Amino acid sequence: MKLVVIGAHRERNDIEPVAEAIAVSDLWLSAMLIEESQPLGDRDLLLRVAKTRAALLDRATFVAIRYGFTAHGSSEAIAKCTAHIDRWRRVLHEYRGMVEMTLKVAAAETRARPDRHDFESGAAYIRALHDATRATDVAPEFRKAVDETLAPLAVKHRWSNRDTASLEFAALVKRDDVAAINAAGAVLKRDFPSVPFLFSGPWPLEVFADDHE
Amino acid sequence: MTESSEEELSLLETLDHLLDRGVVIAGEAVVSIGDVDLLYLGLNVVLANVDAIIRTSQPKQIK
Numbered sequence: 001m002k003l004v005v006i007g008a009h010r011e012r013n014d015i016e017p018v019a020e021a022i023a024v025s026d027l028w029l030s031a032m033l034i035e036e037s038q039p040l041g042d043r044d045l046l047l048r049v050a051k052t053r054a055a056l057l058d059r060a061t062f063v064a065i066r067y068g069f070t071a072h073g074s075s076e077a078i079a080k081c082t083a084h085i086d087r088w089r090r091v092l093h094e095y096r097g098m099v100e101m102t103l104k105v106a107a108a109e110t111r112a113r114p115d116r117h118d119f120e121s122g123a124a125y126i127r128a129l130h131d132a133t134r135a136t137d138v139a140p141e142f143r144k145a146v147d148e149t150l151a152p153l154a155v156k157h158r159w160s161n162r163d164t165a166s167l168e169f170a171a172l173v174k175r176d177d178v179a180a181i182n183a184a185g186a187v188l189k190r191d192f193p194s195v196p197f198l199f200s201g202p203w204p205l206e207v208f209a210d211d212h213e
Numbered sequence: 214m215t216e217s218s219e220e221e222l223s224l225l226e227t228l229d230h231l232l233d234r235g236v237v238i239a240g241e242a243v244v245s246i247g248d249v250d251l252l253y254l255g256l257n258v259v260l261a262n263v264d265a266i267i268r269t270s271q272p273k274q275i276k
Contacts, residue, residue: 005238053231064230064234066234066236067231068232069238081238084236084238088236198222200223207234209235210236
C-alpha cells in the first residue's frame with residue numbers, strides 16, 4: 001500500500017474520518033491509502049482524491065499539496081515534509097478560517113505560444129515562453145471591474161499570468177464572505193457577458209500557500 | 214450553458230486545481246496527463262507542467 005498525501009492541517013479532527021491522519025511535528029498530513037499497483041493517473045483515483053479534498057475543506061482550511069506526492073508509510077511522508085513545516089504552520093495560523101477563490105479569464109489578445117522546434121536550447125524556449133506569458137493581459141475594463149468588485153471582498157488578492165492565453169485572479173477570502181464574493185462574481189458575469197471567464201471556489205490554500213517563503 | 218456542460222466545466226476546474234496547484238514536494242514526480250510539456254529540474258527530479266513553473270517564477274503582486 002502507499003499513501004497519496006493531500007494536504008497539511010492544524011488539527012487531527014480536521015482530517016479523520018475523512019482521510020488518514022499523519023502527525024508531523026505539531027501539524028497533521030491528510031492522506032489516502034491506495035494499492036501499490038494503482039497508477040496515479042487513474043481517473044477514478046483522481047476523482048476520489050478530488051472528492052476527499054472537497055470534504056476536507058468543508059471541515060477546515062488546509063494547505064493543498066499538489067497531486068502526485070506519494071509515500072510508502074508515514075515516516076517517509078514526514079521526512080519529505082519536514083522542511084515545509086514552519087512555513088505551513090505560519091500560513092495555517094494566519095489564514096485560519098479563510099479559503100481561496102479563483103477567476104480565470106481569457107486574455108484580451110491571445111499571443112502565439114512559442115514553438116519548441118524554433119529554439120536550439122530548452123533554456124531559450126523557456127525564456128521565450130516566459131516572455132510571451134508575461135506579455136499577456138486582460139481587457140482593462142474587466143480588470144478594473146474585478147479590482148473594484150471582487151478585490152475589496154478579499155483579505156488578499158493576486159493577479160497572475162497563467163499562460164499565453166489566460167490570466168488568473170486569486171482571492172483569499174474569509175469563509176463568511178464566500179457568499180458575497182460569489183454574488184459579486186455573478187454580477188460580473190451579467191455585466192461582461194462577452195468576456196470568457198470562470199469564477200470558482202472555495203479552494204484550499206494553493207496560491208497563497210507559498211506566502212511566508 | 215447546459216447542466217451537463219456546467220458539470221463538465223466544474224470537473225475540469227476541480228482536476229486543474231488538483232493537478233496544477235498547491236505545494237510541490239521536492240523529489241516527487243507529478244503525473245503527466247494528456248498532452249502537457251514536462252520538465253526535469255535538477256537532481257530532485259521534479260516533474261511539472263512548464264506553464265505552472267513559469268507562473269510560480271513570476272514575482273508576486275500583493276495588494
